[in-house]
Amino acid sequence: STPKKQSSLAPSTAISLPRSYPIIGSFLAAVANRKRQLQWISDILQVSPSATFVLNYSIGTQQVFTANPAVVQHILKTHFPNYGKGDYVTGTLKDFVGHSIFNVDGESWKFQRQLASHEFNTKSLRKFIEIVVDAEISDRLIPFLSSAAATGTVVDFQDILQRFSFDNICQIAFGFDPAYLLPSLPQTKFAQAFEESVQISSDRFKEVIPAIWKIKKLLNIGSEKRMRIAISVVREFAKNIIRKKKQELKEKASLDSVDLLSRFLCTGHSDENFVTDMVISFILAGRDTTSSALTWYLWLLSKNPNVESEVLKEIKAKSEALVYEEVKDMVYTHASLCESMRLYPPVSQNGKEAVNDDVLPDGTVVKKGMTVSYLPYAMGRLETLWGSDWAEFKPERWLEKEEAENKQWRFVGRDAYTYPVFHAGPRICLGKEMAFLQMKRVLAGLLRRFKVVPAVEEGVEPEFVPQLTSKMKGGFPVRIVERDA
Numbered sequence: 001s002t003p004k005k006q007s008s009l010a011p012s013t014a015i016s017l018p019r020s021y022p023i024i025g026s027f028l029a030a031v032a033n034r035k036r037q038l039q040w041i042s043d044i045l046q047v048s049p050s051a052t053f054v055l056n057y058s059i060g061t062q063q064v065f066t067a068n069p070a071v072v073q074h075i076l077k078t079h080f081p082n083y084g085k086g087d088y089v090t091g092t093l094k095d096f097v098g099h100s101i102f103n104v105d106g107e108s109w110k111f112q113r114q115l116a117s118h119e120f121n122t123k124s125l126r127k128f129i130e131i132v133v134d135a136e137i138s139d140r141l142i143p144f145l146s147s148a149a150a151t152g153t154v155v156d157f158q159d160i161l162q163r164f165s166f167d168n169i170c171q172i173a174f175g176f177d178p179a180y181l182l183p184s185l186p187q188t189k190f191a192q193a194f195e196e197s198v199q200i201s202s203d204r205f206k207e208v209i210p211a212i213w214k215i216k217k218l219l220n221i222g223s224e225k226r227m228r229i230a231i232s233v234v235r236e237f238a239k240n241i242i243r244k245k246k247q248e249l250k251e252k253a254s255l256d257s258v259d260l261l262s263r264f265l266c267t268g269h270s271d272e273n274f275v276t277d278m279v280i281s282f283i284l285a286g287r288d289t290t291s292s293a294l295t296w297y298l299w300l301l302s303k304n305p306n307v308e309s310e311v312l313k314e315i316k317a318k319s320e321a322l323v324y325e326e327v328k329d330m331v332y333t334h335a336s337l338c339e340s341m342r343l344y345p346p347v348s349q350n351g352k353e354a355v356n357d358d359v360l361p362d363g364t365v366v367k368k369g370m371t372v373s374y375l376p377y378a379m380g381r382l383e384t385l386w387g388s389d390w391a392e393f394k395p396e397r398w399l400e401k402e403e404a405e406n407k408q409w410r411f412v413g414r415d416a417y418t419y420p421v422f423h424a425g426p427r428i429c430l431g432k433e434m435a436f437l438q439m440k441r442v443l444a445g446l447l448r449r450f451k452v453v454p455a456v457e458e459g460v461e462p463e464f465v466p467q468l469t470s471k472m473k474g475g476f477p478v479r480i481v482e483r484d485a
């Protein structure tokens, strides 16, 4: 009953390591593969001994790429202090996310992580699932989908999910409801500007010669001109949220619920620029990750009816108004989400910069200032890690049947270094549990009642676009079908 092997996941041609020439190194190959860098490097890692490869961009510029769990553990955990964000990442992202948690190291990171961690305790998560997510599903998602089903309209599900998670994150982190998933699907200036900022920030990373975007920025031309405009729209939006919150804090002696933003403002962090960076980062973390994961998940589910029926069985065994514990307990759905993100990780690549010279566990020599990047996308496709059936969508890889008489599924996780989809070590994703709860609750509300049918040509597979967070190119056009009908 295993699904058909998805041929397009496998590299299409024989792979060879790029040649490195004197002076120019592999610069020409890097330029030629600029638009498909993720797949190019992933293919190279498949055939590299120890799944690590040092790319010579040109003389004096080298970057290490790896899909080796021991190396990932080394940089993210055991030698954590030696691998920071570095000037390259920080400089590229600074215009968009400033000095927020995603873009700093050391004391500032520690402080922000400590403060943000309150947002993710059991009490907050319960409120998130039982109140915020629940209301967004019943008041906005379901009515929207019912009407799409009734009219047979094709809708872009990636967009719907982004709207959903945008409303969610703003409510839980800032106590503010942007009401973006309304039936009219409003096109706000903010959403477009946010999208553009993400895209141009991602494109900066794809520039083989970073000086190019810096010159464009200096001259205020082309994409960098658009970036400047988009970012000012985004910052203005964030600042409005902050001003409203400050007003609210002034008017009320105590707040009935304390959100992340209030916590930042109450701990003396009233510097507007810093709080603005924080707001933008949380929107990025909350909006773009789970929506990406669910988009690809629903695509895989549509190709694998056996998995869909198993998920449905689990959903139907729960009550309709799911409480926190029931959502936590959706074991099969949890496994299928892990499996989907193995193939389509929301953050497909991530890099760290060496503070001092070092030697990686596989013997690779790292010089101070070099970037070591690990690729969850490549790792999820390695035969050595997942076996010869790695291209198959098989939630059962993550499950065991219990010995007890009722034979329930039991989740069997993989270590965070083999599966660094949520990062690993001291900087592991703070929102991991929140993300799983949200995704499972959405799936329960959605799939119980509707079937999501891709409106794409038979045999055509959507394209995976790696940005800061990965996207489905051009969106995910679907038709919604009521199950009872």
Ligand code: HEM
Pocket (backbone or CB within 6 Å): 101, 102, 113, 116, 169, 282, 285, 286, 289, 290, 293, 345, 346, 347, 350, 420, 421, 422, 423, 426, 427, 428, 429, 430, 431, 432, 434, 435
């Ligand atoms: C499927 C969903 C998600 C995935 C795959 C994911 C993945 C990641 C990854 C790879 C990182 C490391 C990024 C870096 O190197 O800076 C990270 C960090 C982080 N994530 Fe998530 N994330 C998800 C959802 C969320 C959600 C919903 C939130 C809530 C707002 C969140 C909050 C954070 C925060 C605050 C950090 C920074 C941790 C630190 O630097 O100490 N994430 N996440």
